[in-house]
Structure formats: C-alpha cells, structure tokens
Amino acid sequence: EVQLLESGGDLVQPGGSLRLSCAASGFTLSTYAMTWVRQAPGKGLEWVTAITGSTTTTYYADSVKGRFTISRDSSKNTLYLQMNSLRAEDTAVYYCAKNVAAGTYDSWGPGTLVTVSS
Amino acid sequence: DIQMTQSPSSLSASVGDRVTITCRASQRISNSLNWYQQKPGKAPKLLMYVASSLQSGVPSRFSGSGSGTDFTLTISSLQPEDFATYYCQQSYSTPYTFGQGTKLEIK
Numbered sequence: 001e002v003q004l005l006e007s008g009g010d011l012v013q014p015g016g017s018l019r020l021s022c023a024a025s026g027f028t029l030s031t032y033a034m035t036w037v038r039q040a041p042g043k044g045l046e047w048v049t050a051i052t053g054s055t056t057t058t059y060y061a062d063s064v065k066g067r068f069t070i071s072r073d074s075s076k077n078t079l080y081l082q083m084n085s086l087r088a089e090d091t092a093v094y095y096c097a098k099n100v101a102a103g104t105y106d107s108w109g110p111g112t113l114v115t116v117s118s
Numbered sequence: 119d120i121q122m123t124q125s126p127s128s129l130s131a132s133v134g135d136r137v138t139i140t141c142r143a144s145q146r147i148s149n150s151l152n153w154y155q156q157k158p159g160k161a162p163k164l165l166m167y168v169a170s171s172l173q174s175g176v177p178s179r180f181s182g183s184g185s186g187t188d189f190t191l192t193i194s195s196l197q198p199e200d201f202a203t204y205y206c207q208q209s210y211s212t213p214y215t216f217g218q219g220t221k222l223e224i225k
Binding site: 035037044045046047050059061062095100101102103104105106108109110111 | 119150152154156160161162163164167173205207208209210212213214215216217218219
C-alpha cells in the first residue's frame with residue numbers, strides 16, 4: 001500500500017527557514033515524479049514544486065522560486081522541501097503527492113502545517 | 119500561467135440530485151484536466167484524470183467531460199459522502215494550476 005507522511009511543519013518567524021520531509025512507503029520514491037502542493041488556511045490548493053523521477057529535473061512556482069528547494073534521498077525513500085526566507089504568505093498546510101502522470105496526483109500525504117508569524 | 123476558473127463557487131443540493139460543476143481554462147489544454155475531491159481536514163483525492171477517465175475505486179456516479187478550454191464534472195445521484203469541495207486542475211504545463219474550488223453543501 002502506498003503511503004506518504006509529511007513532517008517538519010512548525011511555527012517559524014518571517015525570514016526563517018524550515019525543512020519538510022515526506023516519508024514514502026509501498027513504492028520506490030525515486031522512480032516517480034513527486035510534488036508539493038500547499039493550502040493556506042481556508043483557501044484553495046496551490047501547486048508549489050515538483051521533481052521528476054528519472055532525470056531529477058525540478059520545477060517551481062514563481063511565488064517560491066529562489067527560496068524553496070525540492071530534493072529527495074533515495075536511500076531513505078524520502079522527499080524534502082527546504083524553505084528559506086519564509087514569508088507570512090507561505091503559511092499553509094503542505095502536502096506531498098505522488099505523480100501517476102505529469103501533473104496528476106494519485107496519492108497524497110495528510111499534510112503538515114507551516115505557520116510563519118512573529 | 120494557465121488560469122482555471124470553476125463555477126459555481128458553492129452549490130447547495132440534496133441527496134439524489136444530479137449536479138454539474140464547470141471548469142474553464144484560460145487557454146486550450148487539450149484533455150489535460152483532473153478533478154479532485156477534498157473533505158474538511160483531509161488531503162485531496164483524485165477523482166478523474168485526462169478529463170474523463172475515472173480513477174480506480176471512484177464510484178461510477180462521477181463522470182467528466184470536455185476538451186480544449188471547457189470541462190465539466192457531473193455527479194449523477196448525490197450521496198451523503200459526496201458533500202465536499204471539488205477542484206479542477208490542469209496538467210498541461212507547469213505551474214499545474216488549480217481552480218478556486220466548488221463547495222458542495224447539503225440543502
């Protein structure tokens with residue numbers, strides 16, 4: 001059974017950094033493209049970043065480009081999201097999702113909450 | 119970026135009703151359109167992909183159609199567990215944008 005579990009969400013001050021993790025089980029993470037999607041409190045879904053399976057090409061939303069970095073550790077079967085220079089508008093639940101095809105997500109984690117506030 | 123616009127933003131309906139949600143893309147996206155269902159406090163769930171293909175395990179009362187810029191999600195006979203928020207999403211090009219959501223509530 002495919003499972004994804006995010007962790008690392010926390011309260012952080014503006015300008016601070018945080019690293020989110022997404023532990024995968026039931027499949028080999030490095031063979032699939034993976035994505036982070038976020039949802040601000042009471043708002044809709046926002047695509048954040050993705051990493052391809054084989055080529056490790058990365059893509060970012062303009063709102064996070066230059067501040068966030070997606071990566072993975074194949075030995076730990078874990079996806080990461082390094083978030084720097086955090087802003088209040090980055091406050092959201094962050095979901096990791098497994099791609100069944102480009103831009104299509106068939107498995108999601110339960111999410112982890114990031115709050116950026118002083 | 120491709121903008122996705124859903125209508126209506128909210129909808130009240132009764133168990134057994136037939137419901138249709140519309141999604142429009144700001145440019146042609148072929149059939150690169152997905153639908154997700156999200157319940158409060160839960161992660162989204164994939165319902166439909168490439169506009170009209172039903173994800174495994176999703177009840178057949180859900181159906182999707184459309185191509186180009188205009189798409190629809192139809193629920194043929196609403197069940198109590200269908201009351202949720204629905205999002206369309208284009209998978210044509212990055213950033214893979216979502217619609218603003220349609221909240222389906224019990225009348």
